[in-house]
Amino acid sequence: MERKATIAKLDQKMAQVIMETILDRGPGVKWDDIEGLKDVKQALMENIIYPQLRPELFTGLRSPTKGILLYGPPGNGKTLLAKAVATECRSTFFSISASALVSKYMGESEKLMKTLFTLAAIQSPSIIFIDEVDSMLTKRNAEENEATRRLKTEFLIQLDGVGSSNTRILVIAATNRPYDLDEAALRRLTKRIYIGLPDAEARAGLMRKLMKQVDSKLSTYEFDQVVQWTEGYSSADLNSLCKEAAMEPIREIPPSKIMELRSPSSVRKVQVGDFQKVLQFIRPSVSKGTIQEYHNWHKSCGGPV
Template identity: 70%
Template sequence: MVNNLVDKAKKNIDFQSGEIFPPSSNYENLDQKQKRVQQTTQDIDQQLRKAAQLHRDGYLGEAKEIYVSQAERMMEVIKETSDAVEFSNAMKQQLKTTITKAEQIKNEIEGMQQKKVTVKSQPNQQIQYQPQLQPQMQQQYNPQISNDNQRKPVSVAEIVQKQIGMPDAQRREILSKLDQNMVKVIMETIIDHGPGIKWEDIEGLRDIKKAMVENIIYPQMRPDVFTGLRAPTKGILLYGPPGNGKTMIAKAVATECRSTFFSISASSLVSKWMGESEKLMRTLFSLAAIQQPSIIFIDEVDSMLTKRSSDEQEASRRLKTEFLIQLDGVGSSSSGILVIAATNRPFDLDEAALRRLTKRIYIGLPDKDARLGLINKLIKQVDTDLSVKDLDQIATASKGYSSADLTAFVKEAAMEPIRELPAGQLMKIKNASQIRKVNKRDFEKAFRLIQPSVSQQSLLEYKVWHQNNPSSM
């Protein structure tokens, strides 16, 4: 939903394509129009404030819905006011911000859902939302809200009992100095207890899986071999266009490796821990040191490590500085901590942060084999009427699609037979085998509906960035 909207918005902003909204009514005079636009704008502002409040209160689903609906309204206003250049440009700016917010929240929700954490919701709503871990709420924080049954909360004492790396006394001493509430929250929500995504769930990216194994799994298995010249890297940056498996790769590493895996989304760190985020960062690295070998995965790191600018907020500057200090600590000692960061926007990253993420891995669009593999894997779940040749043709024709686009595309095709059912029929059929098979025409239709989300232009930007910032390992 958000993705479609973003595409729609981009089209609207970049090309003024004009096909998105019907022409506005001719019967309205200028004055009336101005009034209506003014009213709409005021109402949008009010709704945005409401969304921001809901977001702060942790009602992520509701906040996202409002941002999405208001973005749609803004697009309408932009279209209508294209003659008032200044106004419409300001609106476009606001639209971009709104979409970014909706996307951020969407990612937060997905992150929570992947960790099976229930998302907080307002009492009379159907959708499930996540409990928000605002710093001031930690005192009353109730682990039962966010833990599913399989995940056992880990007590601080248990960590200490774990026989790893550091002598017990030293670990106990470090631990005693940390904020116990924060430790608890980290243990319960930031540590990924797996099992989640496996290597075989990830289509394609063979070389990248190999690189991850070489950099992470092997050094853990034979720390004695991987020393000196062969010492493993301490900072990995996964970058590339959205929707091609960066987050998945990190999650698979969590499942397959023996390290304690701390997973945190930078955007939620920034938004939820405002004021306390540097302390959380410090606590996180201390815990990671105690529990080594550890991996700290920071998703969407760009929202935390943007280039320094003069209008930057004091709090975010401090968080960034803290992160760099912690990274330096990791880099200089044989601490057994590896930091993996992921971003769609490497161009925005702070130079100092980049210098510390020495191994940079580009995760690009899937090639034909990977696309075919993914289509085959997805389509297996339904009855189809497709030959090997048909599938091959679909894989060829979907060049330029990201893995996430492809997933949406195959889902779209798989929905066609359901859509064709006459009203009421869906309830009457006995089982799924009574639905007609998915055929080639369904895919042709899906091709028209789902377009690639990554532009040639942005692929070029990654290429240029890659040339200017080669991996130093």
Template identity: 40%
Template sequence: MTSVSTRSMDFEEEARKARKCYMYGDYQKGISFYKSAIEKLRLFCQTLSNESEKKRGNECIAELNRELRLTEEHDRMIDDITENLLRKPRNGSDRAAGGDVDYDIDFGVPIHHAAVDERPTRDPGFNNRFAPQGATPFQQAPGRPQPVARDVRSANNDPRRRNAPSSASNNKQKQPDNKRVNNQPNNGEKKYQPVGAEKDLVEGLERDIVQKDPNVRWADVAGCTAAKKLLQEAVVLPRFMPDFFKGIRRPWKGILLFGPPGTGKTMLAKAVATECKTTFFNVAAANLTSKYHGEGEKLVRLLFEMAKFYAPSTVFIDEIDSLCSARGQSNEHEASRRAKSELLIQMDGVTGAVGGDDVSKMVMVLGATNHPWDLDDAMRRRLEKRIYIPLPDMETRQQLLEINLKEVQLHGDVDLNGIAQKLDGYSGSDITSVCRDAAMMQMRRATENLSMTQIQEQAQVLKEKLQLPTIMKDFEDAISKISSSVSKDMLEKYDKWMKDFGSV
């Protein structure tokens, strides 16, 4: 059996080369290899004494003959198309048969078509590539796509619909999708075009995190005066005075907002994107993680490439401590550490995406967290400005009440100043909850002890009752039911971290 296998290698090699040439469109050489393989296999079958092996060999000969006829048919088809397209027009004006080749209007000279003017050439790396295993009497042929014979002349009389061979020098099929996408109407907006397998990753990032206008104004954020001034200095002023913000006066590349939950850190970030007219990247941990090895750090790199493309941009990382916690912990995963390293490199590495002097290409990283003490030391250094967003003071609490109640009708006995004094120690989110609860008190009184059927029957009467203004007692009841969500121990911890690492 060893001698048989050794002698069968001759026609196996010929069959592999023939199929390789067919796949690359080199039909002339493929025909030669097919004929050689068939002849060698026929001679080999004559030496066999086993009837089952001889039958198997005859089946392979029939298969190779079928592939040879198909290859010859495709070669004739290309010859017919080439002759049809390149035939000289009769009398200098008639088109050739087929009528699809473009001629110069003045001179009648056919324009060069790479797909038909150049016959396919053998791939230089042909012998270095792993060829698919051919069918032999002693080895099953692997599955491969079967070629489909097509009648080109009946396909709407359009010979150009055949794909160009992959080895053609000016192959149009190898052009990236960028040109095709850029030709589509996009309302005049530029669009980041990835290459290769990164297209799906970029589409996911754009779908999940890119926001052009969050529609939050500075006036929608009560208080936070110091933070607003610093954010305007980092984002707004450099766009109006680009000549000043250069060199040592370059804009801040990283800002950290930290403080108790519900104090307006995320609202400030949205106001930056809206007021400063920058592309807003709202990043969460789920956007930069993947189950595939190495894809997490690739997502980080693509994020900053997109931010640089759409610059000026704001990359807002909410709960940044979840992405950039201290490295070296016992429960840290390798993939998480690689993603952190890539994020640090993109922010301030040799090829970092931020920190340049060109204000029009500015990418600012804005982070928000409730646990600043969990941040990695390197990330804390890259976030140059670390701003403490404390609980609202008396004036800020009154502004929050006015903002939340601007669409609510209030009774004359409502004293917003007195309510603000009672809300000492409440966060902005807690104050919003108090206002919502108080605004619903009138509805609760009107529908008390009524079933759903009675509510439907008395809908018109209840509608008039619901228009009554909110009274002071409603706010007192709401405050008695809703407590502050921030403890004194937590406030002391924030004050200590601000004293050690704050930068305003």
């Protein structure tokens, strides 16, 4: 009854926007869906999942953090990790892009932010995931407009209020540009976890999972070669690479013959040569210079992993 009364006091238009476009009712992503990142998963287990599932054990000095920052190069699973956490915790998952919040709801952003945190408290345990948080929490300067400043202030106020009652809300923010974040935001996002490029084991696991979707003819040696060739590739890059390699056998078939194929088994299997060909134009999307920037920031301001 109290919950319905609280919802009734909210701006119904704002509440409807959140319930329809921001609330993710079924993330459905599990740990096993994410290859590699063992240390990251362990850090998230200790800081999020255990405290959510056994809150009585995590009090006092063991109290869980209110805000977590996931940072690193794009295309390496920050959003998937947040969804997996929500699934493992059996929590309500609110997902929003900060850039969309700033642009689409300009003028009403503050009210939307306040309503979001209120609904998260009502639906707790909840996780609020804010992607591209750098577009909302950039370093303050004299040139930023008043609406952006008010939104930033409202977010910081709401984040300060998390954990002040019996509600269980966790804020997970993700960014590809951690060095652009305001210091006030960093002070509140106390746990910072670096999500780097996949290592050889993670690349192999991801590529095996992707290549199960098509018939392939790669020996163990050839597969290991492809894994070595893709050092420096992000998870998104690997997905594009496997997709293009899988298309190579199709491209060899004359257009006039494609409609005559009786079954998918008529298409030849994917071979190592297909990967060699597509590797010529599917290149790493993250430069070595950018990776060095992340490493430098990680050493000075980052956290584990």
